[in-house]
Amino acid sequence: MPKFFNTIQIKMTSAQKQNLYRAYSDNIDQDLIMGPKMxxxxxxxxxxxxxxxxxxxxxxxFALRVNFALYAEYMKLEKSPFPLDTCPHCRKLQFVPLDIYNKLIDSI
Ligand SMILES: [Zn+2]
Known part of the structure; x- marks a missing residue:
């Protein structure tokens, strides 16, 4: 469990896992995420x-619930306390965990 924000534990069916893997493969093929492909x-x-x-x-x-697995890898690689991603809606590099969002918005 990361220190600065909450995550949600879920249970996936094998169909959901296959869909997620397909999305992951597509992202690798389009160079949206770093390979090599698992x-x-x-x-x-x-x-x-x-x-x-x-x-x-x-x-x-814009808010969205996303899978944490790739973010966990990113945080490890970047030694980052939380993921920072490109917003799927406005394409700005401003997409952060909701708890981080709330902390940052409160501190302005
Ligand atoms: Zn946005």
Whole structure:
């Protein structure tokens, strides 16, 4: 469990896992995320696969619940306390976990 924001534990069916893997493969193929591509087995055995995080955009307030597995990898690689992503709505690099969003908005 990350220190600065909450995550949500879920239970996925194998169909949901396959869909998620397909989306992951597409993202790799389109160079949206860094490879090398994981095999299906290593993908579904990731420790954070059945963990979700509520994200919100600091710019346009767009909110979405997304899978935490890739963010966990990113945080490890970047030694970052929380993920920072491109907002799917406005395309700005302002997409952060909801709890981080609330802390930042409160401190303005
Ligand atoms: Zn946005």
């Amino acid at each position: 095999s299906y087995m290593s993908f579904i055995n990731q420790p954070n696969l059945e963990v979700m995080v509520d994200m919100k955009c600091l710019d346009c307030q």
